[in-house]
Amino acid sequence: MPAHIIDGKALAEKLRVEIASDVSTFVNETGVTPHLAAVLVGDDPASAVYVRNKERACANVGIGSTLHRLASETTQAELLELIHQLNADDSVHGILVQLPLPAQIHEKAVLDAVSALKDVDAFHPENVGLIVQGRPRFLPCTPCGVQQMLIHQGVQTAGAHAVVIGRSEIVGKPLVNMLMQKGEAANATVTVCHSRTRDLNDITRQADILIAAIGLPLFVKADMVKPGAAVIDVGINRLDGKLVGDVDFDQVREVAGAISPVPGGVGPMTITMLLRNTLTAATLLRKTS
Ligand SMILES: Nc1nc(=O)c2c([nH]1)NC[C@@H]1CN(c3ccc(C(=O)N[C@@H](CCC(=O)O)C(=O)O)cc3)C=[N+]21
Structure with missing residues (x-):
């Protein structure tokens, strides 16, 4: 008998309905709209497609998003400057730096610079450590x-x-x-x-x-x-x-x-979890501020 097909798209859509409802509750209670800042460096066509999908998914569940597009020759210092701005911006709850980054940029240095409380990918060493210890903040x-x-x-x-x-x-x-x-x-x-x-x-x-x-x-x-x-x-x-x-x-x-x-x-499940993490980030930032 051939295998059962696990339909990630259907499950993702089902979970997005729940997330949309949780986002709406959060907005009603706080007056704040969860917001994701996505950073795309360079013009890799696949990355551009993914980032667009992420923005569309945000809009569909009531999460705000801003795409920051940087040229492929952007320096590490310029990218770090943007990350620092986004870290300091109270209207931004989640930050996603789309990978891969161009060769002149040291990926770890950039990912480490993202505030651990806005790290919706769960790439920051603090968040990785929390996962290892079984007390996750964000799940990747x-x-x-x-x-x-x-x-x-x-x-x-x-x-x-x-x-x-x-x-x-x-x-x-x-x-x-x-x-x-x-x-x-x-x-x-x-x-x-x-x-x-x-x-x-x-x-x-x-x-x-x-x-x-x-x-x-x-x-x-x-x-x-x-x-x-x-x-x-x-x-x-x-x-x-x-x-x-x-x-x-x-x-x-x-x-x-x-x-x-x-x-x-x-x-599609990956994108759905990103939405969930962005709501989590908005909730966390309210608790810590
Ligand atoms: N900071 C960061 N976080 C990521 O999570 C991240 C990243 N960088 N860089 C690239 C990979 C890849 N990734 C995908 C997400 C969704 C689909 C997806 O929705 N795929 C559709 C098809 C899309 C298509 O047609 O190309 C599907 O499988 O049905 C694919 C790939 C997230 N990544």
Whole structure:
């Protein structure tokens, strides 16, 4: 029997209705509209599309947003100057610096400069530390979206073997940490695999939950998947003008118990979690000011 398809787009829309209602309550109670500042440096076409999607998603749930577009030759000092302005601006609750940044800019230096209380990506070391300690302030958007998909699908994570392929700062590392914590969509036994992992297939075949976040198109094949496993595809790759994930969907769906597609899987969930975090940031800033 082919796998159940985990419809991230439908779930994202359902959650956005809830977020819109929470935003409206917040606005009524405080008179403040949550606001996201997005910073886009350079003219990478994919980044421009994502940022536009994020702005549209904000508008649809009643969150304000401002896009700051900087030229590709912007210096690190100029970008830092903008970040400092946004940190100091009380009308801005969340700050998102779209990655990747041009080569002349040191990514860590910029991400570290974003106020930890406005860090809706949860990239700041303070927020990463809080996640590791199991007391998150913001949950990183993509990993949190993955967890929501597992909950929605009714996948038991407690005691399950979750295998994450990929160790990026943005997905793999935080997700591994979140899945091993106590709590909902967690309590898993977690294995991290990456480019240096030996006998990768032997490990992935043991996964009850397999998460692909490596950035290699169609990398996960049917023979790497345990029958009945839940497979979440975090990959976004362009292959021959088509958007494909890190999982060979057509093959793997014949083996897996549940599988998330690309597009229409993790991507829309990532944006939804960004909206949630922006509301959280607005709530936090009111508490601390
Ligand atoms: N500071 C920062 N935070 C991020 O969260 C961040 C980032 N930088 N840089 C780039 C990656 C990538 N990312 C995506 C979000 C949504 C979709 C998405 O909605 N995808 C749609 C399709 C979109 C399309 O057609 O291109 C889907 O999968 O259905 C994809 C990719 C967020 N990222």
